[in-house]
Amino acid sequence: MAYDPELFGKALPCLTAIGSALSPDYAYSITQQDHLNHEQEKVEMSRSYEPNSADTSNVVLSPALEDFVKAYAESVHDQWSYAKIEQGWIYGEQINDKYRQHSNLKPYKLLDRMDIAKLEDPIREALKSIEKLHFHLEKTDAGITRIATKPLQRKKQKDKNAPDYIPKALDFNSVTMNRDMQELSEALARNAHEIWAKRLKDRLAAIGGGLHCRLVPFELLTDKEKQKDLKFYQDLVKYLHTFGYRVVKNFHDRNATISSLASRVASASTLINDKRFAYSLLEKLLEYVERASITMQNYKESSKFSLHETYRLTTQDVKFFGKVVLPLIEKYFQAHRNYFIIPPSLKTGVSCASVKEKEMSCSLFCKLAFLLRQKFSAFGNDVSITVRCLKVLVRAIDVSSVMRNSQEMVRASLLPLFNNIAEDLNQTVQNLEQNHYSNIKGTLQRGTTSLGYIHMVLLPVLSSLLDHLGKNNYGVDVFENEIQLAGYKILNALWIIGTKGTKLVDREWIIEELNRHLPLIGDCLSSFASCFPVAFFEPEFNANNKNASNVSQLSPEAHDVMTNISRTIPNLTNLIADIEEHAESRVKYENAPYVVEVILPCLCSYLSYWWSMGPEKVKQITEPPITNVTSNHMNSVLGSVLKLINNNIDAIEAPWMKRIA
Incomplete structure (x- = not known):
């Protein structure tokens, strides 16, 4: 059926309303024949296992x-x-x-x-x-x-x-x-x-x-x-x-x-899960993403049309994907987020997703994120709806279940996702340091290191991802070994872009663009500090932390990453002292906006997260400390914040005051 904008425009609200109203665990009834087939399968499973490989004795390769x-x-x-x-x-x-x-x-x-x-x-x-x-x-x-x-x-x-x-x-x-x-x-x-x-x-x-x-x-x-x-x-x-x-x-x-x-190995539970509405819908959504991915792989620039026009006039399935599938994903997962993240052990009286459905929702997020990264220019005006979909999708992923039950999914999807984010951010840092303005502006075909992609796609999605990990205590499950190394790379790049990015370039438009999106970088670092299971402002305690992987031993590159972290990320005591000095010097917000927009959100989130595991909360002294955060640190930062507000109280417009409050 050809894509008809008027028809699908009228049908989409009905489609999303029905999908949002229908219970995800709604399943077709299992007939008596299904039950008999299941019993027959149980008998077959009781038989001894006889390997049966393909016979290739008569096959000759070309x-x-x-x-x-x-x-x-x-x-x-x-x-x-x-x-x-x-x-x-x-x-x-x-x-x-x-x-x-x-x-x-x-x-x-x-x-x-x-x-x-x-x-x-x-x-x-x-x-x-x-x-x-x-x-x-x-x-x-x-x-x-x-x-x-x-x-x-x-x-x-x-x-x-x-x-x-x-x-x-x-x-x-x-x-x-x-x-x-x-x-x-x-x-x-x-x-x-x-x-x-x-x-x-x-x-x-x-x-x-x-x-x-x-x-x-x-x-x-x-x-x-x-x-x-x-x-x-x-x-x-x-x-x-x-x-x-x-x-x-x-x-x-x-x-x-x-x-x-x-x-x-079919079981009665699998039989029921396969008939669930959520399971069938996820299968269909994954199929649409695969189909759009195959179509966009053949996407090339055209001499006759602009990039936007070429994308708009190519194929019907891409239009259907952008105008129907993506809005449906956004509305459906907004309505049924709890179904996918509630653990089965929690007796709430509400149904929850199966392990397979949780894997499929994670796969859908990773594939859509990878497609947007790979074919950013092909999405045209649909970038905004795609980013909204990713922000909604990521909040419907039971990361703990995926990490525990699906190591294959971790290696094939989650690890590449974090590595891609780290690669794009670090390449952006390199472009800023080496003044590669064509890459920063995104005039080259591959625009994943352009400021447009970083600010429109990567940072909003990353902020939602890290916020989801922090609010559901998934950070301990996710950040280990290679993913923890990728986390350090992300931290290092975000800190450099947020605190030193404007000092690396001399182009006014780049400086304005970086300053305009400082709050977004601050949100990412704040969310990162609330979910990363290692006290990165206090590296002296890493040896005592059981969640701190020995990432420097993974490879020579990992050793270099940790060396860069030690040079870039300041120590907690020095950082608080610098903020106090900054507040005492009565410097205006405009002269150093990164202090308020980047450093303070990250530090406040860090102190709140680690105070609960600090010496004032942990009464048992048998185990070595993993942090030294106390209420004195929090009081000192609070005093500095009040001084910063007082220093800029005469400012006509100061939206940062609301954010910092």
């Missing part, structure tokens, strides 16, 4: 796919080498864990035949099994797509005979997977598990039998156990996409189940 096997095997080796070097490993003739030396840290072509076979055989087997798994590959005319490589900080080699090797690790986060690609990667991971299980069962039978905790159907594995195979085959499918291959699911199997194993 020369082009054989070339792909070698190319992807080299890419896998480069990814592995990149991770090793980032962790401080260097080349050595023998593997030595103590000195972090490895003999395979060399170009792919120099590896032994046995090592090459270990890399190529799983890839070759996966490509052979694609047809057996009811998919096929279509070669497109797009050719090989270039994707970015990850930057590398190398440790100097002491051995002069070591090969000069710089691994080119590709950043697959920039490649978006459609539904067929996602289903193929899951089918390949499932088939790989079946192959491994069959070999293991044969080996155990040869020695008289035995048990293994992973000798179960793929669906019964934990997310952590599935992650290794899933990540490998997701990257393989993405690499196929960059080589110009399109994954297509066979038409006669599109409505069939990929494997009979999925039916073994």
Whole structure:
């Protein structure tokens, strides 16, 4: 059906009203036949597990796919080498864990035949099994797509005979997977598990039998156990996409189940959840986002139209996405936010979302945020409604449930989300320091580091995200290991932009733009201070804090990040003393607006958060302190705030006074 503005304009209020009024847990009735099917499935689950992998003995790959096997095997080796070097490993003739030396840290072509076979055989087997798994590959005319490589900080080699090797690790986060690609990667991971299980069962039978905790159907594995195979085959499918291959699911199997194993783990609760209105709607919304993402991937600048006109005149599905889907998302999640964030353990008498529905809502937020970041210019006038959707969506995510039950979602969605935010903010800092005005203004095609994108999209969404984490005490669950490192990067960049941004440039329009959005940066830092589980103004207590990950040991880059944090973020005592001195000197607001708009909101939020864990509130002295915040610090800051207001009491317009109050 073609998009009709008048028709959908009249239908949208009805659609949103019905969606908001209908209970999310409304479900179609389960028939007696459904119940009988469920009982039959329980009987099937009681049978012993027999691995059943795809038979590829008669499949021969084409020369082009054989070339792909070698190319992807080299890419896998480069990814592995990149991770090793980032962790401080260097080349050595023998593997030595103590000195972090490895003999395979060399170009792919120099590896032994046995090592090459270990890399190529799983890839070759996966490509052979694609047809057996009811998919096929279509070669497109797009050719090989270039994707970015990850930057590398190398440790100097002491051995002069070591090969000069710089691994080119590709950043697959920039490649978006459609539904067929996602289903193929899951089918390949499932088939790989079946192959491994069959070999293991044969080996155990040869020695008289035995048990293994992973000798179960793929669906019964934990997310952590599935992650290794899933990540490998997701990257393989993405690499196929960059080589110009399109994954297509066979038409006669599109409505069939990929494997009979999925039916073994169906349960009555799953049967009910799948029939819920919220579950069905989330499936549909994710499908619309995927479809819009695929369409926008082909979006290019036009010589005939402006960017806005090109976007408006391209396809009907993008218009439907912007004018109907996004308003529906905003209204629906505004009305049913509590349904998605109430934990099932809380006996409120109100229904709550299933674990799968919580994962889907988190996935919807991350995919929409990634699409807006990747194709910012393609959204045109729909940027505002998209940002509003993201701000509403993020408040409907039960982050604690996702972190606890869906490590795959964390690695695939939440971690890249925080890393992207950190990357964009730090690139903005670099642009300000190096006076890259074209990047700051956003005249280049990629505008995620422009002030327009930062102020319109990134900061409002980030503020809502951090505020949600703080109000629901999700910070402890989220900020650990790599995400905690990304949090430090975000803190460092926000502090520099908020307190020193105007001093780095000499263009008046940039200075005015930065000053105009200082309250937004202050909101972000205030929300950050209320959810980050480490006392960043008091780093001397980090060793006592069980929530403080040893991020400096994650990689050489992480060590540099923590070094920059120690130089940028002041100590609590010095910061309070500087504010007192600023208040005593009777400096006007206009001369240093960042003190009121950025530093004070962050500090007040920090003191309020950590006072509850300070020496005045914690009576047990057995555990070492994690902060030294007392009421004296809070009284000192309050006195400085009153002096600042008194110093500017004669100002005609001072909206900052209301904000600071």
